[in-house]
Amino acid sequence: MSTADSADAPVLLRTDGRAGHIVLNRPRAINALNHAMVRLMDDALGAWERDDAVATVVLTGAGERGLCAGGDIRSIHDDIRAGGGAASVAFWRDEYRLNARIARFPKPYVAVMDGIVMGGGVGVSAHGSVRVVTERSRIAMPETGIGFVPDVGGTYLLTRTPGELGTHLALTGSAVGAGDALLCGLADHHVPSERLAEFTAALADREVSEVVAEYATAAPEGVLADRREWIDACYSADSVEEIVDRLYAYGDRAAKEAAETLLAKSPTSLKVTLAALRRARELASLEQVLDQEYRVSATAIFASDMVEGIRAQVVDKDRTPHWSPAELAQVTEAEVARHFAPRAGDELGLAPGTGPR
Numbered sequence: 579m580s581t582a583d584s585a586d587a588p589v590l591l592r593t594d595g596r597a598g599h600i601v602l603n604r605p606r607a608i609n610a611l612n613h614a615m616v617r618l619m620d621d622a623l624g625a626w627e628r629d630d631a632v633a634t635v636v637l638t639g640a641g642e643r644g645l646c647a648g649g650d651i652r653s654i655h656d657d658i659r660a661g662g663g664a665a666s667v668a669f670w671r672d673e674y675r676l677n678a679r680i681a682r683f684p685k686p687y688v689a690v691m692d693g694i695v696m697g698g699g700v701g702v703s704a705h706g707s708v709r710v711v712t713e714r715s716r717i718a719m720p721e722t723g724i725g726f727v728p729d730v731g732g733t734y735l736l737t738r739t740p741g742e743l744g745t746h747l748a749l750t751g752s753a754v755g756a757g758d759a760l761l762c763g764l765a766d767h768h769v770p771s772e773r774l775a776e777f778t779a780a781l782a783d784r785e786v787s788e789v790v791a792e793y794a795t796a797a798p799e800g801v802l803a804d805r806r807e808w809i810d811a812c813y814s815a816d817s818v819e820e821i822v823d824r825l826y827a828y829g830d831r832a833a834k835e836a837a838e839t840l841l842a843k844s845p846t847s848l849k850v851t852l853a854a855l856r857r858a859r860e861l862a863s864l865e866q867v868l869d870q871e872y873r874v875s876a877t878a879i880f881a882s883d884m885v886e887g888i889r890a891q892v893v894d895k896d897r898t899p900h901w902s903p904a905e906l907a908q909v910t911e912a913e914v915a916r917h918f919a920p921r922a923g924d925e926l927g928l929a930p931g932t933g934p935r
Contacts, residue, residue: 589618590640595782596633598626602702605641610650611698613669619702620676623683634781637689637703638774644716645690648697649673651724654879655888663879670729670875671926673698674868677731678928681705681864686786690778691715691759692771701730704764705864708786711756712771713798717764720751722843724891725883725901727851727917729875733858734867739763742813743802748851749818750839757800768797808833818848819906844883844899845906850874850917857918865928870918872926877917 590601600622602609626632639645654666680687680702689703692712700719703709711717719728719736728736728748736744739762747754747762759765767790769777777793802809812824812833818840825837840848854874858867878884882902890899903909 587618588612588615589622591618591622593632594779596631597778597781598622598629598632598635599778600635600637601640602638602646603640605639605643607650608643608647608694609639609641609645609699610647611673611702612650612653613665613672616669616673616676620672620679623676623679627684632685634686634688634786635683636778636781637687637706638778639690639693639699642693644694644696644699645692645703646696646699647694648699648720651888652892655885655893658879658885666879667876670872673701673730674872674926675928677701677705678865678868681731683707688778688781688786690774691717691765692774696720696753697728697732698730700732700735700764704735705731708767708790709765710767710769710774710777710790710794711759711765711797712769712774713756714771715756715759715765716753717755717759718751718753719748720753722749722847722851723751723887725844725847725878725881725885725887725899727847727854727871727874727878729871731864731868731871733851733854733871734861734864735764736762737855737858741806741810743806743809745813745821745852745855746802746809746836748855749813749821749843749848750836751843752836752839754802755800756797758802759800760797761800761802767794769793770795805830805832812836818845818852821852822906844887844901845903845909846881846883846901846913847878847887848906849909849914850878853914853918863929869926869929873919873921874917876921876924877919 590603592599657665687706688708689706695717719732736748756768780789808828815821822837825833
């Protein structure tokens, strides 16, 4: 954990009293995760799990913009173009294992979800045991907009929200603030951003529950509770096409906007995401869901939509992706099912009996 000595390391590690601090340190990229960062985090957690001097782990992000904007998707784009995606699949293997480790970490894992927290950022925070949001939090799983599917345990988290809120968030990629994150079970407590420095400092020598009780306040009100009626009615449909039809027909402006948002996303990603969510509901553990997500991710990376989506959103920034196929009706059931097929010799294998680890 010598990275603590290097101020420009992508992950900074330090201890303050009995608290071990992990600081994601790529502020110019909103701390987007790469493979080296995942490995450094995993090594730190392994060491601190065995270290009796460390009672609590605290995760924060450097800079003012957010905890973590997700995986480094530009590097994924470049890897697909140059190397066929093998490095990205290897990254996901270790990232998903880290997500599972965080969820099962035996000591309090306090994730400070301030500012932007998206995709992979949700994976390293929302599986923690103590998840803190602020009035600045913007939390999302925006994968369908880049031709991908929610991963890092996102389909596990989003199928355990009230009603169909998770389906709405997964398909549209919409970001939520503190109040809605609490409603959806993506966070546990709200602490005002101006008090975060005091809050994290207090964890050095006090019980987490005591510190939370002192600093937590009521969160700003969200919007999803008032939209539950149309969200539950529309997103309970069995197909994306039916969801879109119901949203347009419902007669609510926000529902119509959601339909239009969906029609801008990758048709294949939408259909695979809905199937992944419905399947995840039937799986008992996070590990089983991560195993499923690995199959989906390792299949999706070889389709054209992911390269095209990242190109449009991040590389060229023209915001006009050309999806293939371009229409929902053109995405076959066989194409969707292909994403869930077992991978001979290449299973994540986190859940018992699911292949080599």
